[in-house]
Amino acid sequence: MREAAFVRQNKEKWIAFEKAITNKLQLHPDRLATYYIQLTNDLSYAQTYYPESKTLAYLNSLASQAHQKIYGNKKESKNRVLSFWKTEFPNxxxxxxKTLLYAFIIFVTASAIGSISALHDASxxxxILGDAxxxxxxxxxxxxxxxxxxxSGSMVGSFLGITINNIRVAFLAYAFGVITSIGTGYILFSxxxxxxAFMTFFYTKGVLFEASKSVWLHGTIEISVIIIAGCAGLVxxxxxxxxxxxxxxxxxxxxxxxxLKIVVSTIPFFIIAGFIEGFITRYANMPVGLALFIIFASLSLILFYYIFYPIYLKRKNATKLYGT
Structure with missing residues (x-):
């Protein structure tokens, strides 16, 4: 492509990006990020086909301004870990x-299949669970x-064993993404x-409520973060x-x-789930009200941190950016 044609094809987005980084034009963050990616691609193209040209000099200058704008005044927080959990990760x-929704749909669909299969075939x-x-x-x-x-087992031993196993499953769900989303989909599905099958087994024995009251004490967080780890693998x-x-x-x-960032975020929640299973679930005869409180508090924690809080921060950031 001739240099003049290259400039005509791309100059509008270059100008828009230049105005955005000099605060003369407001762009949606996603559009700004897209322009930046396109700019670096155009810069690479110009370096290859138009060396020593004014176009290359202009794109170099524009890319340098963008880099300084992004990183020049960036300061590391004194408490990097706290800022990661409080703002960086939710944002x-x-x-x-949407990827989390897909992981959820895969898991729920598989659960329905497991339940139907268990209802129609006792074996x-x-x-699935093994004879023992x-x-x-x-x-x-x-x-x-x-x-x-x-x-069964000691409280501390159960806590450590359960937590380590759950984290292993989470990283497995993530790691299987290396063979595309099909690999992670398999882990979620299984x-x-x-x-x-597990919950339907209790239903067929007439003890679903009694079992659910205990299983979902820890299972609410445990199952939720396995789905979130599946989201990491799908990503x-x-x-x-x-x-x-x-x-x-x-x-x-x-x-x-x-x-990896997503799956690492699940580790504290797996620790909480392991603690509940190791130290609390064994007291199955606790009052129903207390059990329900723990279950719904656990669900609220997951929904808040992974769903509602990110939405809140997104809207808050948009209000600061656009003033509306």
Whole structure:
């Protein structure tokens, strides 16, 4: 392409970007980010095909201004960890709400399939959960303690073992994204099948409420963050399938980094879930009101941090940017 044609094709977006970084024009952050990516691509193109040209000098200058604008006055917070959890991650995660919805749909669909299968085939539960677990649970049900299995082992040992295993599952769901979203989808689907079969097993034995009261004490956070970890894997997997304006390699690196940030965010919640399972779930005979309070408080915590708080920050930032 001739230099003049290259300039005519792209000058409008260059001018818009220049006005934006000099505060003469307000652009939506997503549009501004798109322009910046396109600018760096145009700069690379000009370096290859128009060396020593005025176009290259202009794009170099514009890219330098943008870099200084972004990083020149950037100050690291004195408490980097606190700022990550309080603002950085929620602001970042907002863009992946749709991906989280897809992870949720996969998991819920699989749970429904597991439940239906368990209702129509009694052997399905044994296939999914194993004979030893099913036999032990049946024996506990006959004793009037359907979730007595959670009382086994020491509190500290159970807490550590459960937490480590849950974190392992989360990172597995993320890591399987390296073979595209199909890999993470498989992890979400298999865990959903297991949950559906597990809860339906208690239903067929007539102890669903008693079991749910105990299982969802820790399961509310545990299942929620497994879905969020699945979202992390889908982010990485989708970066391979849908690179957009990036090269596939650059897209994958960005997706892997973003996914890792998401899965790391789940670690404190897995610790909370492990603590509840190790120290609280074993007291299955607690008052129903207390159990329901813990369950709904856990659900509210997850919904607030991963859904409502990011939306609030997004709207707050938009109000500051546009003044409306």
């Amino acid at each position: 970042f995660f907002y863009q992946y709400h 399905f539960v044994r296939l 677990y099913v036999n032990e649970t049946i024996a506990n049900i006959e004793k009037g303690e359907p979730t007595a299995i959670y009382k 865990n959903g099948i297991m949950l559906g 990485m997997g989708n970066s391979i399938l849908f690179p957009g304006t990036y090269s596939r390699r650059v897209s994958f690196m960005k997706g892997a980094k973003d996914g």
